[in-house]
Amino acid sequence: NELWKLPTERVEEVIVAKLPEPTTRLPREKPVPKPRPSTKWEEFAKLKGIQKKKKTNLVWDDVHKEWKRRWGYKRANDDTKEWLIEVPETADPNEDQFSKRIKAKKERVAKNELNRLRNIARGQKIKVPGVGLAPTDQQSKTELGKAIHVAKHSTASVGKFQGNLPKEKVPKNMGKKRKFEPLIGDFSVEKRKHLDMLNIMDSKKPRIDITKAVNKQMREEDRQSGFQKRKSPGKKGRKGN
Known part of the structure; x- marks a missing residue:
């Protein structure tokens, strides 16, 4: 048995075998991360041979005659705390x-x-832009049409006097406007609507929805039949002697 050929040692009165180093490569869920690319300053420092030197956190402040932080809050030689600034000649x-x-x-x-x-x-x-606004995704034909429509209707006249560009197509599915009856002119349509409403309100015979009434009657019959089945006694079997 290969297990008995392994070196052993005693740990807390127990003999333990030393297993060899694993050689099986376990699969990874994700690829190995790539090394971080160097920044411009790191590339420049490597080119010029500049080595990074660690600086102390405390420095001597000649004004206050004490040790203060090199950076941050209450740092030494803080020029923003000066009460007097000399104006340059230029x-x-x-x-x-x-x-x-x-x-x-x-x-x-x-x-x-x-x-x-x-x-x-x-x-x-x-890709990072040099100056100006950040780049945006390319707009589709529908989005451009909606943008033109909104820009035209953003005027005081709601786009009534805005002309169309040459070969400009009318955008589709921009919503339907609510149409109102004219305030002047022929009132026959309005008169007919009001008369129809008055006839419905004045008629003694109520308006019945046939489909709704039939469905209600069928549900009532089903409920009655189910109630009768539950109420009727079941058949009893013969008793043995």
């Missing part, structure tokens, strides 16, 4: 230097976020 003397500094910081933060999203898109091989 700058406009009426310009607010505090708001200018805050605006520049927001622009840097937005630029860093854009670069981060671009690195993610490059890693996932997604």
Whole structure:
């Protein structure tokens, strides 16, 4: 038996055999993940031979004469906490230097976020636009027709005086408008409708739905027959002597 040829050891007064390393490759549900592509800065650092050096979290603040964080809240040499900013000679003397500094910081933060999203898109091989609006999916013929219809009817005249383009087709299935009777002109149709309604209300003979009445009668007969079957006694078998 091959089991007895394996090396053994004693663990808590129990002899245990050491099994060999597994060699069977188990199947994977998903493929092996691909390595993350390097960012532009990583490629530039590799090209120039720049090595990443770990910086300490605390630095000496010459103004407050104490150790403070290098980044983040209450960091050392925080220029946003200065109460006085010297106006450069080439700058406009009426310009607010505090708001200018805050605006520049927001622009840097937005630029860093854009670069981060671009690195993610490059890693996932997604096309990213350079400037302007983000790309949208190509619209179908029906969607373009609806967009033209909505644009035409967005005017004050609800598109009544909007002309059609050459070779423009009328969009289909845009909904039906509710039609009202004219306020002036021939009132014979309106008169006939009101007279028909009055005749129905004044007639002594009620209007009967034949189909509904027949179905109701059939349900009533079925209910009566079922009740009679439950009420009638069943047949009894003969008793043995």
